[in-house]
Amino acid sequence: MLLLLKHPIKNMLMKDFFVKSHGLGNDYIVMNSHEISFEMNVENIKTICDVHYGIGSDGILLLVDSTKADFGLRILNPDGSEAEKSGNGLRIFAKYLYDYGLAKSKTFSIDTLGGVVYAEVMETDNEKARTIQVDMGKAIFEAAKIPVNSDLTECLDETLSLENQSYLINCVSVGNPHCVILKEELSEAEIKQYGSEIENHPKFPNRINLQFAKVLSRDEVEILIWERGAGYTLASGSSSSAVAAVMVKKGLTNRKLKVNMPGGTLKLEIAKDWQIRMTGEVREIASGYLSAELLSDLQ
Numbered sequence: 001m002l003l004l005l006k007h008p009i010k011n012m013l014m015k016d017f018f019v020k021s022h023g024l025g026n027d028y029i030v031m032n033s034h035e036i037s038f039e040m041n042v043e044n045i046k047t048i049c050d051v052h053y054g055i056g057s058d059g060i061l062l063l064v065d066s067t068k069a070d071f072g073l074r075i076l077n078p079d080g081s082e083a084e085k086s087g088n089g090l091r092i093f094a095k096y097l098y099d100y101g102l103a104k105s106k107t108f109s110i111d112t113l114g115g116v117v118y119a120e121v122m123e124t125d126n127e128k129a130r131t132i133q134v135d136m137g138k139a140i141f142e143a144a145k146i147p148v149n150s151d152l153t154e155c156l157d158e159t160l161s162l163e164n165q166s167y168l169i170n171c172v173s174v175g176n177p178h179c180v181i182l183k184e185e186l187s188e189a190e191i192k193q194y195g196s197e198i199e200n201h202p203k204f205p206n207r208i209n210l211q212f213a214k215v216l217s218r219d220e221v222e223i224l225i226w227e228r229g230a231g232y233t234l235a236s237g238s239s240s241s242a243v244a245a246v247m248v249k250k251g252l253t254n255r256k257l258k259v260n261m262p263g264g265t266l267k268l269e270i271a272k273d274w275q276i277r278m279t280g281e282v283r284e285i286a287s288g289y290l291s292a293e294l295l296s297d298l299q
């Protein structure tokens with residue numbers, strides 16, 4: 001017998017199904033815009049992403065309709081802002097589409113604010129997607145398009161002056177904006193100390209995602225991440241893409257490389273036309289329904 005759950009407050013069929021997954025410790029909640037009973041506004045996003053008052057996550061991935069691709073995706077940061085692209089977010093979203101039967105094949109396109117990307121389920125585990133490859137689009141170095149306020153056409157090895165510190169920065173857009181700082185040694189304390197000041201620096205009109213990056217060899221780099229709208233995170237797919245593109249641009253690595261982060265490793269490939277291909281694992285953490293009590297607290 002099929003049991004249909006009724007919402008305890010609104011006496012309607014249960015909506016608000018969510019899936020929480022992570023890509024190398026970068027965790028997202030996925031929901032379907034047609035199945036939510038609340039407004040996805042800034043305050044509600046903050047509450048849902050809060051680890052104490054909500055489910056807790058590095059952001060929300062909202063399935064929406066698209067006329068340009070098989071699926072549409074809105075990427076919402078935990079501070080309520082909206083991102084153009086997210087590498088881990090795209091792999092997590094692709095896993096959700098595949099695991100829950102929305103995608104009928106292993107390859108499909110996804111429309112983001114940062115352009116249409118192509119995902120492929122490369123490896124499964126008990127019929128659930130495990131390894132996903134995403135063609136992320138092209139890296140763009142033109143300062144005005146990132147955007148970065150700069151007198152240079154490309155913001156490479158430019159000095160960024162902070163209140164008590166200065167850095168040589170390299171900026172790139174992979175759909176969303178990134179600032180890569182090359183370091184001999186990586187310090188979590190340092191990126192946490194300067195992350196917010198750099199993210200919100202007037203040089204970056206749309207704020208910026210920040211990476212400290214150390215070259216380990218021609219095939220491998222190690223990075224730490226400060227994400228726009230989220231803060232320090234264990235991994236980031238678009239950050240890995242940005243760092244890989246900057247490394248290739250500066251001739252420091254080969255076009256195929258591994259990017260190691262505190263949460264794990266992604267494989268990156270930068271084509272001659274700057275097309276970025278990213279491959280990595282994703283795992284589901286939990287699925288369920290937002291509770292009636294949480295829903296009644298939302299605005």
Ligand SMILES: N[C@@H](CCC[C@H](N)C(=O)O)C(=O)O
Pocket residue numbers: 026058075077082083084085086087088089176177209227228229230233235236237238239
């Ligand atoms: N974690 C993401 C990046 C998410 C978007 C970012 N916070 C932004 O505002 O651009 C990734 O894996 O790429």
